[in-house]
Amino acid sequence: MRRQMYAKPMTTARKSLYVCLIAGATVASQAAEYRVAVDPDVGAARVEIRLAEGESSDLFSMPAWAPGDYRIVNFGRHVRDVKFWQGADEIPLKDGRANGVNAWRASRPGDKVTYTVLAQPPGIFSENLRITATEVFWNGPAVFGWLEGHAKEAHSVRVETAPVGGVFVCPLSGVLDAKSSERTFTAKDYDSLVDSPVVFGTTISTRTFIVSGKEHVLAAFRRPASLSLTDFETTCRAIVTEAQSLIGELPYARYVFFLDVGGPGGGLEHADSARLAIPPGVRSTGVAGFLAHEFFHAFNVKRIRPKPLGPFDYTRPAITSTLWWMEGVTDYYAELLTYRAGLIDQEEFLANLGYAVDYAMNSPAAETVSAAESSRRVWEANNSSGFGGLSYYDEGKAIGFCLDLAIRWKTGGVRSLDDVVRTLYAETSGGKPGFGDGRIRDVCVQVGGSELAGMYDACVERPGPLPIRDALAAHGLFFDGRGIQRSPNASADALRLLSQFLTR
Template sequence: MKTLLTLLFLAVPATAQFDVDISIDTRAKVFRVHESFANPSGEDVDLWIARWTPGAYHPADFGRFAKDFTATDGAGHALDVERVDDSHLRIHANGARDLRVDYVAESISSGVLSHGTIIDVESNRIRDDYAYVTPVSLVAFVPGRLDEPYSVSFEVPDGWKTATVLEADDEGRYSAPSFYRLEDSPVFFAPDLTTVETEAGGRPLEVSVHGLPAGEVDDVVDGCKRIVEAAASMMGGLPYDRYEFLLSYTSNGGGSGLEHSFSTLILMTQGMPLDAQWGIIAHEFFHLWCAERVHVEGIRHPDYTKSFSSKTLWVNESVTEYLSRHVLLRAGLIDREGFFASFQSPLRMASFATDIPSATKASLLAENWESGQDLMVWSMRMYMLQPLTMLALDLEMRRVSGGKRGLVDFVKTAMKEYDAKGRGFPEDSVQEILERVAGGDLCRIYARSIEGTDPPDLASALGVIGYELDGDEFRPLSDPTPEQLAARADFFGS
């Protein structure tokens, strides 16, 4: 064993890392990428650009936007590059132990959706006055070496600023301990970029804002802080050392966002009212728990070389959408009437939308998106209809547990049992975890409204917190029991 370890240390330099230099060409609207790394074995190297984005889930095949690949050894001698397919290249190393790869990648995003199904925030964009990069859409990687560190530099136009949660050294190079961390860290560039450093929930917080008049930045920062503090209170702390909101207000922003473990990138429409922004910001922030840390095992260490499939994606999206409304309530950005009002429209349409695929089926269908229509169906289920089911599920869990535990306790339990142990939950375990947290049977609602498409029986579920339905109006009972009042206080967090 000692001899084997010695050989391993000799074979791989202690400073092994991938050095990436990215130049943003605003005239040609392309990224020019230079990537250097050690190749200790001297053997041929399979190089990939990701086929999909964690958080977006559908096939994207980002490699199709990259071209003009060349490779050289440490002495600058040209090496053959074989393009196996759009996202997969093979460098014929000829024994070379140091490699450099150069390529050009076109700016992908021109609007909310580009090239059929690619969402703006999962990819990258270059405009005359700003740019952004979600690294998974641009930076090549070697499977089997995803845990090695990356060092990245960005060459931007004069006067432009850079915002990212990644730490920069004295030379302006940004470091990530692994490809997993790099691809999870979007970067925004613009000349008119304002970054406010503050604190919320006892942790450092940065809010970087682009495209918003200076007089409106403070209001956005204040709302972000309130969301962070409310979520920290609800969840019993924050799962990070530092966090950054990257918020851009553009003429072609659609209010889309993509979650990351230590930051989020959100593209707002210019002129969007503040009240309309809080739901997006709270949703992406709550993904810190549900999606980034509580997720199926296949997302814990994703395989970027092939498409991803899971029937549990509703946990990532619909549980997040539902609980983010509780965050807004606790933050004082909506009141109880506003909380229940957010369920009125889906309540009215639920019985007419049974042809929309179920939560589990819609989750599986993400692997096969082909058009914007597929995204619309996904959004209808995950963000409109399914949060209504999550409300009913939360209430049913509280009924079964005697008013003591609900859906937020499912997330907390999964954090302890899975995230804290560095793993995701098994594909078929969600119902079992929910029932264990609740302390009873949830088969009916699970079969009816999660695996099936029937709307939940919300009218009977509301009684546990002393509410009732009057048409599509949520009304508190005039004479609730002490048990209902206690369950109501726990439900609302007050």
């Protein structure tokens, strides 16, 4: 990710402008059926969860946090009127909320729960639930709760009623019922359901392009007329193509760029999509690094990840010391992808890396807080960017650059950080578990040699200036106190390594 009132019941079909049905797959391991009716007049969504026949639960929960935003936000704060049912009979709640603000327990198990979700202010990185007369956007954790014991089964999403002439966009695969205009979208489990944003309405513009047989959708909303989707296709296609060249595959069936034009916040990644706040009227090259950052999260965070970042526990903080890699190294690869794709030139590329090195060398916080500690304790800071004043975005970007140069230097240009990324991807993608503590360090040593162990520890585990000067010199570069410069006395070997690094 990157920064950048319930008044009355819904009474008429006209007021219920948008109605969606989230239905369990018709298999033995059927999950809950979720019915969602969104009313623009009152700014609320009414949700019904019905379990399969013979199934029951007495505990309903909402997420405490949303993956990608490392803060406790307690989505249950925006939920009202929770009721359990068995058939047509309402079941009383037992002692109100069972787990603080985000959970409710019934006095006995039931097969259905109903609740109301209020339209919510945006988070740091994304809208949560936004409802207007012509457009609806939701981020899954803000809307969908779960019944205990029923989060692992397959789900599908069926839109019962969409606005006339409107557009419905979701990364989940689906089909269209031509007779009724109903749409059905499938999700393998609750994690996938809440990781799939939805936008629908009459004001949405879309454009589709194909890379290696995979569909990529640009969905612009809120103020879509101010963007050229043809322009954005050119840049997004270049980024996707370069990322595939790096990794060797595209790990999704379909990917959606949700372009919230004039929307608040920054960007929030999902496995098969990203929601991005785009300034009105901007050219795509002006936000290429932002687009690349959020897109690369489809590989790094959503596939390459530590164990706490999937499968998720939505009830407590997912503590990891590797957010410097998840966010900062993703930012480093945003620079690499845009440079390799020809979207920025050599001088801009080196200047951008110089800004990150300047932060790592001159930030007062770097003298007292390590990248690992900034990552691990971010939940205490409640800012989703780092503990103790140290940004794991900026520090991690500089660390990625440092480790890349060190690996190239110590292997004579034979290996690079690309090899670390591909190794971690092979170990954690395709539904495999996330990596354990110390695995990034182990792979850096495996790829770059034993000297990388000390370099890694100095970069990640200990506070202090970034140990990058020797690796820069080995590439004919130096840090002048503010940025990166080329050395006039570089050796032939250094110029060769620099040429390899800068080869697109």
